[in-house]
Amino acid sequence: MDGCKKKRKRRLEDWKIGRLDTYPFTHPSFHSYFQSLTFVLIFMSAIAVSLTVPLAAVPEEIPPVNDNSPKTKEEQSRQILIEIDRLKMELAENLMKKKQVELENLKAMLMEENNIVTVSEVNTAEEAYERAVDEYEQAKLTLQQTELESLQDEWHITVEKTRLYESADGRELFSITLRNSSVPVKLVESSKVLGREIIISAQIDDIFVEIKEQEGYGTSGATITEPYEQRIETLKEGESVTLEFELIKENVRDVVVELTYSGREEQKNIHLKQDDPYISVVSARRYKEGDRRRLEVVLTYGALEGETEETGTNTAQEINNVYVSIKDDTESIIGYPYEPRIPTLKDGQEKTLDFELRRNVDNLTVNLKYLDKDISYKIHLEEDTRYISILSAKKFRLDNQMMVTIQLKNTSTTEAMPVNATPEEIAAANEIRGIYVSLLDVTDDTNIVKPYEEKIPVLGYNEIAELTFQLQKDVESLKVSLDYPELDEPDTRLIYLQKESALDVVNVSSLRFSQEGNLGSSVTYDLTLDRLAETENTFQLRVINLLNRLSFEFQDPETQSRQSQVKFTQEQSKRDLSLIVYLPEELDASYLDSTLEFYVAVIDEAEANELGGVNNRLDLPADRIAGIQGGIERFELIPKGVPEIEVFVPNAFQTIKIGEEVNMTATLKNIGTRDLVDIRMLVDVNTDWKYTVIPEVVGTLERNEETEIQLTLSPPVDIGVGEYQAKLNAEVTVDNRKFEARDRSITVQVESQTQMSVTTLLFGALILLMIGIVIVTVRISRR
Numbered sequence: 147m148d149g150c151k152k153k154r155k156r157r158l159e160d161w162k163i164g165r166l167d168t169y170p171f172t173h174p175s176f177h178s179y180f181q182s183l184t185f186v187l188i189f190m191s192a193i194a195v196s197l198t199v200p201l202a203a204v205p206e207e208i209p210p211v212n213d214n215s216p217k218t219k220e221e222q223s224r225q226i227l228i229e230i231d232r233l234k235m236e237l238a239e240n241l242m243k244k245k246q247v248e249l250e251n252l253k254a255m256l257m258e259e260n261n262i263v264t265v266s267e268v269n270t271a272e273e274a275y276e277r278a279v280d281e282y283e284q285a286k287l288t289l290q291q292t293e294l295e296s297l298q299d300e301w302h303i304t305v306e307k308t309r310l311y312e313s314a315d316g317r318e319l320f321s322i323t324l325r326n327s328s329v330p331v332k333l334v335e336s337s338k339v340l341g342r343e344i345i346i347s348a349q350i351d352d353i354f355v356e357i358k359e360q361e362g363y364g365t366s367g368a369t370i371t372e373p374y375e376q377r378i379e380t381l382k383e384g385e386s387v388t389l390e391f392e393l394i395k396e397n398v399r400d401v402v403v404e405l406t407y408s409g410r411e412e413q414k415n416i417h418l419k420q421d422d423p424y425i426s427v428v429s430a431r432r433y434k435e436g437d438r439r440r441l442e443v444v445l446t447y448g449a450l451e452g453e454t455e456e457t458g459t460n461t462a463q464e465i466n467n468v469y470v471s472i473k474d475d476t477e478s479i480i481g482y483p484y485e486p487r488i489p490t491l492k493d494g495q496e497k498t499l500d501f502e503l504r505r506n507v508d509n510l511t512v513n514l515k516y517l518d519k520d521i522s523y524k525i526h527l528e529e530d531t532r533y534i535s536i537l538s539a540k541k542f543r544l545d546n547q548m549m550v551t552i553q554l555k556n557t558s559t560t561e562a563m564p565v566n567a568t569p570e571e572i573a574a575a576n577e578i579r580g581i582y583v584s585l586l587d588v589t590d591d592t593n594i595v596k597p598y599e600e601k602i603p604v605l606g607y608n609e610i611a612e613l614t615f616q617l618q619k620d621v622e623s624l625k626v627s628l629d630y631p632e633l634d635e636p637d638t639r640l641i642y643l644q645k646e647s648a649l650d651v652v653n654v655s656s657l658r659f660s661q662e663g664n665l666g667s668s669v670t671y672d673l674t675l676d677r678l679a680e681t682e683n684t685f686q687l688r689v690i691n692l693l694n695r696l697s698f699e700f701q702d703p704e705t706q707s708r709q710s711q712v713k714f715t716q717e718q719s720k721r722d723l724s725l726i727v728y729l730p731e732e733l734d735a736s737y738l739d740s741t742l743e744f745y746v747a748v749i750d751e752a753e754a755n756e757l758g759g760v761n762n763r764l765d766l767p768a769d770r771i772a773g774i775q776g777g778i779e780r781f782e783l784i785p786k787g788v789p790e791i792e793v794f795v796p797n798a799f800q801t802i803k804i805g806e807e808v809n810m811t812a813t814l815k816n817i818g819t820r821d822l823v824d825i826r827m828l829v830d831v832n833t834d835w836k837y838t839v840i841p842e843v844v845g846t847l848e849r850n851e852e853t854e855i856q857l858t859l860s861p862p863v864d865i866g867v868g869e870y871q872a873k874l875n876a877e878v879t880v881d882n883r884k885f886e887a888r889d890r891s892i893t894v895q896v897e898s899q900t901q902m903s904v905t906t907l908l909f910g911a912l913i914l915l916m917i918g919i920v921i922v923t924v925r926i927s928r929r
Contacts, residue, residue: 228335231292235285235339242282245275290336290344301328301350303405303412306386310393310418318393320357320371320418322403324378325386326350348383353407357391360400360415367402370395423465424448427512428496430525432503434575439503439632441472441481441527443512447491464492469515472501473522480505506632531559532578532632537610539626541617541643542678543653548617550585550595550643552626556605573607578630581605585615586625588640594619620655620676622720645678645719652677652685652714652748652777660782665738665819666731671781673700673723675748677714684713686754689725690745690764690771693737696783697728700762710762712748725781731819733785738820742783749776787820789880791847791887793855800859801895804867808859808894814844814876814887815852822847822878827855830873830889836860837872844876861896870894 249271255263306323328348336344355378357371369375371391378387398418405412428444447465468488472481479485481501488497512523537553558576581602585595593599595615602611623643629636653676663669677683687700687710700709701724712721725746747764749757753776757764771778794813802808816822825844829837838858847853859872872892878885 227292228289231285231289232335235282235289238278238282238285242275242278245271245278249275286339289339290333293333293335301348301408303327303350303353303381303407305403305414305416308416308418310399318396319390320393320401321388321390322355322357322416323386323388324353324355324381324405326381326383328383330383350381350407351379353378353381353405355389356404356406357393358402358404359395359398360402370398370401423517425465425468425491425514425516425521427523427525430510430512430527432527439506441501441503441510443470443472443499443501444496445470445488445491445499445514446494446496448494464490465516466490467516470499471513471515472503473511473513474505474507475509475511477511480507480510506634532556532576532630533558534578534581534605534628534637536626536639536641539641539643541645548620549614550617550624551612551614552583552585553610553612554581554583554602554605554628555610556607558607576607578605578632579603580630581611582627582629583613584627586627586638587619587621588623588625591625594621594624620674650677650681650683650750651775652712654746654748654777654779656779656781659779660741660784662784662786663727663729664786664788665729665733666788667729669727669729669783671725671727671746673725673746673779675712675714675721675723675777677719682713682715683750684711685748685750685776686711686762687723688747688749688754688757688759688762688764690747690766690778692727692744692763693742695730695733696742698763699726700724701726727783729785733787733819735821737785738787739784742785744781744783745771745778746781747774747776747778749774786881787849788818789820789822789878789885790818791815791822791825791876791878791885792817793874793876793887793890795874795890795892798891799893799895801897802861803897803899804861804865805863805899807861808857808892810857810859810892812855812857812874812890813852814847814855816847816849819849820880821849822880825876825878828873828875828877828886829857830875831859832870832872834862835870835872839874859892859894861894865896867896867898870896 249268252263252268252271255261256265256268304325304327306325308323309321311319311321326348328350330348331346333344333346355376356369356374359368359370361367370393372394373391376389376391378389381387401416401418403414403416405414424447426446426448428446429442430444431442433440433442445468466489468491469485470488471479471485474480480503482504483501486499488499491497507527509524509526512525514521514523533556535555535557537555539550539552541548541550543549556576556578558578582599583602584593584599586592587594594617596618597615600613600615602613605611621643623641625638625640627636627638655674655676656671657674658672661669661671677685689698692698701707702709703722703724709723712723714721753774757766757770757774792815794815795810796813797810800808800810814825814827823846825847827839827842827844829839831837837860838856840856844853855874857874861870870893872894874890874892876887
């Protein structure tokens with residue numbers, strides 16, 4: 147037994163120092179068996195660990211979400227390949243971890259005092275761990291490569307447009323525009339493995355482009371352009387590039403565009419469209435030369451840069467006989483010359499034409515006629531930039547006449563001109579000639595100024611013109627009418643007149659400043675108060691030198707209220723008042739038919755206190771009146787007596803017998819308030835009657851004076867018995883006006899020479915009737 151123990155101990159020491167040939171299990175057949183057994187154990191351990199360890203290996207990983215959305219066959223295939231490589235990576239990771247554990251255990255056992263592990267075993271375990279690490283890293287790279295290759299279809303190059311055209315030397319050219327329509331791609335699985343986002347740029351490098359003939363044309367697949375192949379070094383995301391080829395085979399309209407990039411090939415079948423000749427309108431600019439409006443049109447043969455594919459570019463080298471005309475909306479030619487001809491226009495050549503516009507329009511049509519076709523371009527011109535600004539409009543009083551001054555400025559914005567245009571050229575292009583200015587009433591557009599119209603021959607760019615008019619009608623606002631050749635209709639603007647005055651004075655005016663008034667009546671004067679300042683202020687009303695026997699009052703015509711002062715505001719700078727003057731019943735004859743002069747003054751409070759006065763009445767000498775600073779107006783009043791006469795007839799009933807005359811006395815009295823002259827007596831009787839009135843004309847009759855009038859009425863000889871009427875009147879003419887007294891009627895009873903009077907007969911009949919009644923009554927009482 148001791149021998150066996152010694153033998154076993156020696157073998158362990160030999161194993162520790164690396165003498166493996168002395169180890170009992172160093173036989174080759176045993177090594178083979180041991181390796182097979184080790185591989186099986188490692189594989190089973192890896193499977194077991196893969197079922198339990200992955201969740202602990204990446205504790206922060208969010209479990210994949212079940213995606214039940216439908217997938218294409220290619221997408222499902224790519225997903226399976228990624229899943230296989232991901233499992234292989236996890237197995238390699240688990241194996242690496244197992245080898246790491248084994249290595250650490252062997253190293254720990256080697257450090258023990260009584261160990262049975264040799265250095266060779268530790269070295270072998272370390273080599274196995276390193277191989278497992280390499281396999282794990284390789285598995286990660288394989289997963290990334292598989293995921294990257296599965297997303298190759300995400301990179302795409304789009305053919306945006308192609309163009310077939312002819313060069314100036316007659317070669318048939320073909321251009322193609324390619325765009326990188328790819329987007330950056332995120333590698334989901336690789337990002338999880340590396341713990342950071344892995345995003346692959348959309349940039350595509352080394353793109354090779356070839357143009358080949360399509361199948362079915364005898365030489366399908368052959369390159370038909372020069373250069374045969376073109377290389378695009380780099381095409382970034384969203385970037386486009388245009389390549390140009392020369393077609394070396396004639397009459398080819400169907401080609402294959404072959405693209406090779408990123409280890410893949412793409413073929414796109416393209417049909418080439420050949421465009422018709424095309425003339426483009428580059429620009430149309432309206433400008434002015436002197437008094438004439440002109441239009442500059444620039445044409446080019448070929449499409450403009452940036453135009454759509456429908457316009458295209460011509461394939462011919464030149465085009466002949468192009469006719470150009472300028473028309474308005476009614477198809478009328480408004481450009482002169484009417485239809486100029488362009489003999490030849492080569493490819494890419496520009497041609498500038500200049501027309502005189504016979505009509506000022508903002509929209510017109512450029513009509514081109516070539517190759518038996520009419521092509522029209524609707525052109526919207528920039529609006530006419532010519533404009534006249536009204537800087538100010540001030541109303542002021544000059545020598546008791548209302549005036550208006552208007553300032554006008556040419557504020558035209560600069561028309562389309564070259565960048566290097568000089569100020570003189572800009573001013574000449576924007577000057578306005580032949581401007582007619584008139585001022586109109588707001589209500590009915592009548593001209594209310596003098597002169598009726600002013601002309602400004604030339605108003606240069608940024609120049610100011612000042613015009614002064616005399617107002618024929620005092621208004622607060624008016625219309626300014628501007629008319630010049632560039633306008634189809636006059637430009638009319640409603641403006642408010644700004645009031646201007648050196649002193650804060652209220653102008654007083656009256657249309658009926660001189661009037662006549664009868665005694666015992668009243669006279670009303672209209673007052674218009676106009677204050678040119680635009681601040682708020684109150685003014686006093688005063689009547690100067692009005693006869694003391696005459697009373698007065700200021701009245702608001704709207705409210706009928708009495709006024710002793712008037713207030714002006716910014717909103718109300720004009721007021722209308724009435725001055726009512728009351729004449730007494732009696733007035734000294736010296737004042738009648740005489741002109742009484744007095745004044746109305748509107749003054750501020752300070753001047754009113756200085757002048758004094760009682761009850762808005764002042765008595766001032768002429769020099770003091772001339773020195774009044776406020777507004778003042780002179781008025782006239784002519785007192786008139788009232789012409790009035792009356793005729794009195796004491797006995798208007800006269801009885802005469804046939805053959806007799808009527809002789810009677812009447813009284814004529816002046817009951818008016820003025821002396822009368824030449825009063826004519828009027829008698830109205832039957833045509834066959836005769837009359838005499840003495841006096842027939844009363845020469846003079848003073849106030850309250852009366853005179854007797856003798857009237858004789860002579861009836862005709864053959865007059866019959868009965869009543870007859872006559873009228874007595876008087877009339878007087880005063881100031882070319884006739885005044886009559888009230889008619890007085892006279893009744894004349896004509897009786898026969900023997901006939902009892904009707905009264906006597908009636909009286910006798912009444913007595914007889916009474917006697918008869920008495921007799922009858924007595925007899926009845928006796929019975």
